[in-house]
Structure formats: structure tokens, C-alpha cells
Amino acid sequence: MASSDVTIFICISCTAEGARVEKPGRALFDAVTAAADGKDGCTVKPVDCLAVCKRPCTIALSGEGKWTYVVGDLSPDTHAGDIVAAAVSYGASSNGIIPWRERPQAFRKGVISRIPPLSFKAEEQALTDRDDSTHRLRLG
Amino acid sequence: MASSDVTIFICISCTAEGARVEKPGRALFDAVTAAADGKDGCTVKPVDCLAVCKRPCTIALSGEGKWTYVVGDLSPDTHAGDIVAAAVSYGASSNGIIPWRERPQAFRKGVISRIPPLSFKAEEQALTDRDDSTHRLRLG
Numbered sequence: 001m002a003s004s005d006v007t008i009f010i011c012i013s014c015t016a017e018g019a020r021v022e023k024p025g026r027a028l029f030d031a032v033t034a035a036a037d038g039k040d041g042c043t044v045k046p047v048d049c050l051a052v053c054k055r056p057c058t059i060a061l062s063g064e065g066k067w068t069y070v071v072g073d074l075s076p077d078t079h080a081g082d083i084v085a086a087a088v089s090y091g092a093s094s095n096g097i098i099p100w101r102e103r104p105q106a107f108r109k110g111v112i113s114r115i116p117p118l119s120f121k122a123e124e125q126a127l128t129d130r131d132d133s134t135h136r137l138r139l140g
Numbered sequence: 141m142a143s144s145d146v147t148i149f150i151c152i153s154c155t156a157e158g159a160r161v162e163k164p165g166r167a168l169f170d171a172v173t174a175a176a177d178g179k180d181g182c183t184v185k186p187v188d189c190l191a192v193c194k195r196p197c198t199i200a201l202s203g204e205g206k207w208t209y210v211v212g213d214l215s216p217d218t219h220a221g222d223i224v225a226a227a228v229s230y231g232a233s234s235n236g237i238i239p240w241r242e243r244p245q246a247f248r249k250g251v252i253s254r255i256p257p258l259s260f261k262a263e264e265q266a267l268t269d270r271d272d273s274t275h276r277l278r279l280g
Contacts, residue, residue: 007258046262051254060255068208070253113210113253114191115200118147122186 003064005041006091008032008083012046014056016075024076028057031080042087052112061087065119066096070112079106143204145181146231148172148223152186154196156215164216168197171220182227192252201227205259206236210252219246 010032014025021027026046033044052058055072062068069090074083082104089102096117098107150172154165161167166186173184192198195212202208209230214223222244229242236257238247 009256009260045256045260047256047260049254051251058253060253062255062258064258068255070210070255111191113198113200114189115202115208115210115255116149116185116187118202118204120149120185120187 003041003066004091005043005063006087007043007045007062008036008087009045009047009050009060009062011048011050011052011056011058013049014053014058016056020077025057027076028059028074028080028083031076032059032083035080035084036087039084039088041091042084055110055112058112059083061090061096063090063096065117066090066093067117068115069096069098069107070114071107071110072112073110074106079104082106143181143206144231145183145203146227147183147185147202148176148227149185149187149190149200149202151188151190151192151196151198153189154193154198156196160217165197167216168199168214168220168223171216172199172223175220175224176227179224179228181231182224195250195252198252199223201230201236203230203236205257206230206233207257208255209236209238209247210254211247211250212252213250214246219244222246 010029012025012029016024029046036042036044050058050060052072057074058072059074060068060070086098086104086107089098090096150169152166152169156164169186176182176184190198190200192212197214198212199214200208200210226238226244226247229238230236
């Protein structure tokens with residue numbers, strides 16, 4: 001059974017050329033932690049490396065029984081609010097797939113990967129596809 | 141408690157320029173399914189899109205309570221055996237992090253992302269890092 005809880009993993013090792021701070025990943029973690037304050041069911045966890053590296057800053061949204069989304073190209077200066085809003089939508093979703101209209105622009109363009117939950121069955125895919133415009137866009 | 145079971149998710153939509161077949165992702169799924177035949181605890185599941193797209197073919201290794209690894213740049217012609225060998229090592233690991241010496245070359249170079257399990261606590265990171273040379277290499 002899918003839970004309404006959501007975990008935001010944030011890579012605190014991400015560095016970026018031209019960034020205002022030396023550790024933008026750490027700054028993003030601090031900004032998102034502040035923005036998520038008071039949001040029920042929303043947990044923010046620092047991770048030392050999500051192994052994306054080439055598209056900083058990077059986060060992942062995970063929840064019990066749901067698709068995990070890895071998203072990159074995020075900035076601590078502009079995206080903390082978007083990340084928390086997306087996390088709230090993720091928590092409210094049944095499967096982790098955020099409806100396209102609720103997806104911040106950064107999430108529409110920045111998806112690095114998505115991974116099904118262990119409980120995933122291939123025959124559920126048809127429903128998944130209807131919900132996920134990212135999929136349709138990417139496959140043309 | 142981490143399980144010895146491992147699930148190999150394979151993106152069956154992956155296409156690749158110059159590939160021998162029209163749907164190399166589907167061919168990779170077929171090849172890995174054949175190679176995994178008889179491997180206890182190893183499940184192969186097709187997924188219509190892992191949203192990596194730019195580095196076909198793409199798979200993910202997942203297991204209960206373990207880090208998930210997304211790996212790209214894989215070929216149905218050469219990598220099915222490597223993928224199953226890596227999956228067996230993954231299943232035998234306590235946390236999903238395959239010891240460097242057991243990691244096929246394709247897995248050393250092809251990591252797209254890694255995501256902690258929901259149970260991850262930041263203080264476990266020190267142990268994680270010692271096990272994962274990918275991390276050290278990437279961070280220089």
C-alpha cells in the first residue's frame with residue numbers, strides 16, 4: 001500500500017561551476033530543509049553522493065511502494081520551494097508520478113531517471129504511462 | 141533487514157543509433173532473462189521507460205533495504221552476463237553496494253545514479269563510502 005510520506009534525498013557533495021557557494025548541494029539541503037519545515041510526512045535527508053555529478057544539484061524523491069524520481073539541474077538559489085511543492089504532490093499521488101500540471105518546470109526538464117517500486121508489475125505500465133507526460137515527451 | 145533477493149529492471153523502450161536490432165532494450169531484456177535463468181532470488185522485470193534515454197540501454201538493480209543502482213551504456217550483444225553477475229553480487233551484498241573488484245567494467249563506468257533505501261540514515265554514509273569506489277572516483 002502506497003504511503004503519503006515522501007523522502008527527499010539531497011546530494012550534499014554536488015558542486016557546480018559558477019555557483020555562489022562552494023557546496024551548492026549542501027546549500028540546497030539547507031534551503032529545502034527550511035522550506036519543508038512544517039510539511040507533514042515530508043522528510044529531508046542528506047546523502048553524500050547520488051552519483052549523478054554531471055548535472056548538479058541532484059535530488060531524489062522516494063516513497064514506500066512508489067516510483068523513485070531522480071532530478072538534477074537544481075539550484076539552491078531558486079528551486080527549494082519547487083522541490084518541496086513537488087514532494088507534496090508526490091506524497092499525495094498514489095504511485096509517485098506527479099501529475100504534469102503540478103510538476104515544476106525544473107522537474108519537467110531535469111529528470112535523470114525514474115525507477116519503479118519493487119512491487120511493480122509490468123501490466124501496471126499502461127496506467128503509469130497515461131499519468132506521466134515525461135514518458136510520452138521523451139519517447140516522442 | 142536487507143534481503144538477498146535482487147530485481148533487475150530493464151528499460152525495454154531504449155533505442156540506440158547503429159544498434160543491430162530496432163529495440164535493443166527489448167533485446168537486452170530477453171538476453172538477461174535467459175542469462176538469469178536458474179539464478180535463485182534474481183527477478184528480471186521489463187519497464188517501459190526508466191527515463192534515462194540518452195545512455196541506452198539502461199537497467200536498475202533494486203533490493204529490499206538496499207541502495208538502488210541505475211546503470212546505462214549497456215548492450216544486449218555483450219553485457220547480459222555481466223548484468224546477471226553484478227545482480228548476484230548485489231544480492232549477496234548487505235547494502236546493495238557491489239564490491240569494486242566484483243563490479244564488471246560496464247558497471248564501473250555506466251552508473252547513472254544511485255539512490256539510498258528509505259531506511260537510510262546519514263550517519264551510515266561513512267560505511268557506504270568505504271565500500272563504494274565509484275563514489276571516490278567520481279569525487280576525485
